[in-house]
Amino acid sequence: MIRAAIFDLDGTLLNRDESVKMFIDRQYDRLIAQIGHISKEKYMTRFIELDSRGYVWKDKVYQQLVEEFECTAITWEELLQDYISEFKNHCIPFPHLIDMLEELKRNDLLLGMITNGYGQFQMDNILALGVEKYFDLILVSEWEGIKKPDPQIFNKALEKLNVTASESIFIGDHPVNDVLGAQKVGMKGVWKKDFQWGNVDADYIVDDLVELPLIIEKLNKQYSESY
The missing domain is CATH 3.40.50.1000 (HAD superfamily/HAD-like)
Known part of the structure; x- marks a missing residue:
C-alpha cells in the first residue's frame, strides 16, 4: 500500500529551465547599465551553458561571466546576490x-x-x-x-x-x-x-x-x- x-x-x-530563462532575461534588463556592453542573447546563452542546468553553483558561473565579458561596472558577487534575492520571483x-x-x-x-x-x-x-x-x-x-x-x-x-x-x-x-x-x-x-x-x-x-x-x-x- x-x-x-x-x-x-x-x-x-x-x-527550472523556463524559470532560469525568465530570470536571466530580466536580470539583463535590470542591470543593463552595468552589463549592456554584452548582447542579451550572448549573456543569456552563456549563463545557461555555464549553469549546466543548476549543477554548477552561481558563484562559479558569475565569476566566469565577469571574466569572459570583461565586466568592470559590476562584480560577480553583486550578480550572485541579485540571483539569490531575485530568482524566487521567476519560479x-x-x-x-x-x-x-x-x-x-x-x-x-x-x-x-x-x-x-x-x-x-x-x-x-x-x-x-x-x-x-x-x-x-x-x-x-x-x-x-x-x-x-x-x-x-x-x-x-x-x-x-x-x-x-x-x-x-x-x-x-x-x-x-x-x-x-x-x-x-x-x-x-x-x-x-x-x-x-x-x-x-x-x-x-x-x-x-x-x-x-x-x-x-x-x-x-x-x-x-x-x-
Whole structure:
C-alpha cells in the first residue's frame, strides 16, 4: 500500500529551465547599465551553458561571466546576490502541479520533498510556488548535511514520515540522484521525463504530473488484489 509520495524539486515540480530563462532575461534588463556592453542573447546563452542546468553553483558561473565579458561596472558577487534575492520571483511550476498535490492530499497521502541545494534559496523557491502547505516534510541537502543519492537522506525522510520504503514512491527527473537513489533504499522510483536523458530504468515514467495519482491508484489496486 502506498502511503507516501516524496518529490524532488528542480525539474520535477519547478520548471527550472523556463524559470532560469525568465530570470536571466530580466536580470539583463535590470542591470543593463552595468552589463549592456554584452548582447542579451550572448549573456543569456552563456549563463545557461555555464549553469549546466543548476549543477554548477552561481558563484562559479558569475565569476566566469565577469571574466569572459570583461565586466568592470559590476562584480560577480553583486550578480550572485541579485540571483539569490531575485530568482524566487521567476519560479514557474510544471502544469497541473497544484491539482496533483491536492488530489494526493484528498487521497490521504503523506507528501515529502527532498531537494539538493542551498537551504534558504530552495525554501524561497518552494514558497514562491505556493506548495509548502501540502508537504508533511521538506529536506534540503545543505541543511541536512547529506544529499541525494546518499541513502541516508532518503531513509531520513522515510523515518520522519513514519513509513517504510515499500510504502513510498519517489518522483524526480534525475536518473541517478532521484530514481536510482530511491530504488536503492527500496522505494519505487518514478522518472519525470526530461529531454536530457535517454532510456531510464525507472519503475514508472511520467510526462506530466497529472499522471501520478493514477500510478499510485494502480499500485494500491495491485497491492489489495495480492492480499
